[in-house]
Amino acid sequence: MFAQKLGIELEANMEAVGEIRKHLLGARQSLKAFDLNHDKMPREFDPLKDKLPADIDALFDRAIAAAKALDEDTLLAACHAIEEYFGFPKPNEIVKDAEVPGGMYSNMVAQLKALGSEDLLEDAMKLIPMVRRDAGLVPLVTPTSQIVGSQAVSVALDRKKGNPDYSNPSNQFISLVKGEYGHTPVPVDPAFREKITGSPIEKPYDVSSYKKPANPTLPEYGDAPLASNREEELLMELLPNVANTFLRKRRAEEYNARKAEEAPVAAAAAEESKAAEEPITGPTLKAPMGGRIISVSVAPGDKVKKGQVLLVYEAMKMENDVTAESEQTVKRVFVRPDDVVGTDAVLIEFE
Known part of the structure; x- marks a missing residue:
């Protein structure tokens, strides 16, 4: 609509765009259970067929005039009113104040929901600028965005329990502050680095210290090795956390297939149940x-x-x-x- 009013010719097939929009809307509706704004679907509107109400159409004209006059407040007010008409989510003030990308915010929401700790979200978001600053103002992109976001949640939990900040730094946060991810945009305060890592000195990652992940045997699955071939060993080296869960499930499936007529680890499970009942x-x-x-x-x-x-x-x-x-x-x-x-x-x- 803005392009039409500004006389800008779009090199796009708007009929195809309309069809794509319908399919995307259908896909979003099918994922309703995972959509944080499932109760706020956008208003359906086809610019080739539908006509805007006069008052909404006037908002576009007002926004254009405000932009030409460099009147930011009027421009934002008009654009927010347009977004509200179409059912777009309102600007998230928490995200703006925390200065985080939307993807990082949605990841934190999903992860906290999975942990049953949604009540920590607002406090954690407020702490992100502090944690990011303490870690050297690292860019909020993968993986440092995840490291900073997770540590902000941990600090929020520290404060909730009455513990000092950074009582439980993650291994990745320790590595980041130590210098193993490289130089940060702003130097980390040596006193903070000593608090987190035990030393005020920046230490880059030492490739000579790399140790190949252990490949343990699994007694519960007939002493099978966790990784049974070279491909699985490489998976353990590249993605240790993912590999551990994935390969354990694979070994369990193989073991259960061999012992289909038995009840695997029944005695151990009974013993654990008995132990759990003891005060x-x-x-x-x-x-x-x-x-x-x-x-x-x-x-x-x-x-x-x-x-x-x-x-x-x-x-x-x-x-x-x-x-x-x-x-x-x-x-x-x-x-x-x-x-x-x-x-x-x-x-x-x-x-």
Whole structure:
């Protein structure tokens, strides 16, 4: 409509555009269950056939006049009124204030919803500028946008629990602040770097320190190796988190196929159920945030030292080490790799 009024000729087949629009609208309607604005579908309008009401048509003229006069306030008011008529979502002030791209916002909404922590969204969005600034004003594109967004949620959770900011930095955030992702647009404050990484000195990624991911055997699936061929080993090197879940499911399917007439790990499941029913009497380690367990490094009877990594879990696509707060002896472990846990879920009990 603006192009018509400004005398701009569009080199496009508008009939084809109309057909495409119908198909896209149908696709969106079919994904209603996943659409954050499913109750706000845009008004149907075909510029080749439909005519605008006089008051809406006048808004286009007002917007053009305001643009020529460099009157930004009137221009925005007219454009927002046009958007409202067509049913477009209103500008998200939270997104604007946090200075984040829309895709990053929608990802955070989806991930927090999956974790059942939607109440943290507004606080986390307000914290993004601070976290981004502390990390050296990194660009909000993949993967640094995910790292910053996840850490903002973690800080929001810290404040909700009354803990200091950055009580639980993700492994990726630590690597970013350390310098392993390269120089940041603005230097990271050495004092902040020391707080997060233990050293004020920027340290680029040392390729000589790379270690090939371990290929563990899986006792629960007949001692099968996690990766059974070179292609699966490469998958583990390129995408370790994805590979771990994918390959475990593949080994489970193969094992169950061989043991179709048996009930796999029935005895272990019964023992776990029995253990879960026993009351917890000792000190416990709880999940700082909801997520998926990636690995468990301890077993009942193990003596652990302060700072020792007990397990690694994934939250909002970021890995987080969970360490021992003091020297203790493990009594029970309540989780296994691939288990999904909620915030404050009990992970380990100590004697």
